[in-house]
Amino acid sequence: MISLIKGDITKIKVNAIVNAANTSLLGGGGVDGAIHRAGGAAILEECKQIRAKQGGCDVGEAVITTGGNLPAKYVIHTVGPVWNGGHKGEPELLANCYRNALRLAIAHGVNTIAFPNISTGIYRFPKPEAADIAIREVQQFVATDNSLDEIFFVCFDDENYSLYKVRL
Numbered sequence: 001m002i003s004l005i006k007g008d009i010t011k012i013k014v015n016a017i018v019n020a021a022n023t024s025l026l027g028g029g030g031v032d033g034a035i036h037r038a039g040g041a042a043i044l045e046e047c048k049q050i051r052a053k054q055g056g057c058d059v060g061e062a063v064i065t066t067g068g069n070l071p072a073k074y075v076i077h078t079v080g081p082v083w084n085g086g087h088k089g090e091p092e093l094l095a096n097c098y099r100n101a102l103r104l105a106i107a108h109g110v111n112t113i114a115f116p117n118i119s120t121g122i123y124r125f126p127k128p129e130a131a132d133i134a135i136r137e138v139q140q141f142v143a144t145d146n147s148l149d150e151i152f153f154v155c156f157d158d159e160n161y162s163l164y165k166v167r168l
């Protein structure tokens, strides 16, 4: 089941929340900052260990850590593309974020997951196009894999919430 929520993803009680991280995995602004602040030092510790092993996270890829002090057990960190006009592979890279986050979730036995609107803040991906991609990828995934009970899109801003509402 795919559901829409308006609010702060750090408050959602699911097995895993997805973070719109950056390639450094060392935290940043927006939802990334909110997750690290609310989740505490354990998340950054694990991110640093992953960095030491594989040198961060590429755009479109995903890694998983503890949820630390969050209600969620895990945080799946994925790195969205920075919007550069749309001809630098941004749509495909954004699709990869959703796909890879979902794959990683399944591999860890996650059955409830919440996504923020990846790339639509500091990375400036146009919100309508990003919503189309996010919904398409999640719908395609659940059509072939039924191991997830609930997938939430968590919209923080009114514009994204309205865009998702008319599409879902």
Ligand code: ADP
Pocket: 007, 008, 009, 010, 020, 021, 029, 030, 031, 032, 034, 080, 116, 117, 118, 119, 120, 121, 122, 123, 124, 125, 154, 155, 156, 157, 160
């Ligand atoms: P990116 O760098 O991928 O664009 P941002 O964090 O700047 O990441 O923005 C991604 C989306 O996250 C934006 O739509 C923004 O409104 C939203 N956002 C910011 N804070 C939160 C939060 N606490 N919970 C859920 N979404 C959030």
